[in-house]
Every structure is written in C-alpha cells, then in structure tokens.
Amino acid sequence: MDIELPAVRSHAESEAEDRPPSTVEYLDYRTIEENGWDLEDDDLFEKAAxxxxxKSEYGVIEADRNESLLRTAEENDLKWPFQCRSGSCAMCTAxxxxxxxxxxxxxxLEDEEVEERGMRLTCTCRPRSDEVRIVCGAIRMEYVRDVAQNRG
Ligand code: FES
Structure with missing residues (x-):
C-alpha cells in the first residue's frame, strides 16, 4: 500500500513561498572587465543600465524566492557558469x-568570503530581499579562480 507523505518545508521556505518574487539585477563580470569598470565602483549598475x-551581460529578472539564482538564470535563458550544482566548487560564484x-x-566558501567579499554560490543561493544586485560569472575574477584551483 502506498502512503503519501506530506511535503516537508522549512520555516524559511514557507515564508518565502508567501512573498512576491525578488527583482534580481545582474551584471556579468566579464562585462565589467571589458568596459574598464571596477567591481567596487559605486555606480557600477547605473553604468551598466x-x-x-x-541580455547575457546585464539585465533584470524576476526570481522566485524558493528557486536558486542559477536555476532562475537558466529559466531566463542565461548561461551562467556552473559545475557541481551542489555547493562544493566555485564555478557558479557571484x-x-x-x-x-x-x-x-x-x-x-569561507565565512570571510561570504560575509566580507559578498561571494555566493548561485547554485544553492536564493534571494531573500525584494531587490538583489549581483555580479555573476565571478569565476573569471583572479581571486575566485585562484581559490577554485587551490582549494578542495
Ligand atoms: S556549481 Fe559548484 S558550487 Fe555551484
């Protein structure tokens, strides 16, 4: 006899499901380099806009709060880099x-990289605020490349 179990949702998931999608503004790191901009520029996203x-370089997408940023990007036909899809490499870093x-x-990622540098693994990362700005394709950054090669 098959027994259907109720879906188990975390408190955060339950809360997120009740909220409208986030607005995610993204900018590809390669575009920053190609335009001679800097990741720390205060007006980075204004310059991009x-x-x-x-669309592959810059844009704004609606993001379900229960969906990973990588998955949301893919649903919007964006090709962000990834490898493991399970939070254990640095390929999808934003x-x-x-x-x-x-x-x-x-x-x-180490705590300092998350808290101080703002690094996130997009394959396991979900938006938690109404508006989010991220630089995707960060694997092209020298620091992230070095971390990816030398750790793990
Ligand atoms: S693809 Fe490996 S951590 Fe996201």
Missing part, C-alpha cells in the same frame, strides 16, 4: 552587491 549591453541572498549549502 546606461550602456547598450546584451558577488552580491546589494540585497540579501542566502545559500542553503556552502561546502566551499
């Missing part, structure tokens, strides 16, 4: 510039 960029986004699983 004013430039005539492709840098959170504004807003809140939490990782369910992080088996790779």
């Amino acid at each position: 004013a430039a005539d960029l492709e 840098v959170l510039k504004e807003g809140e986004a939490e990782m369910d699983v992080n088996l790779f």
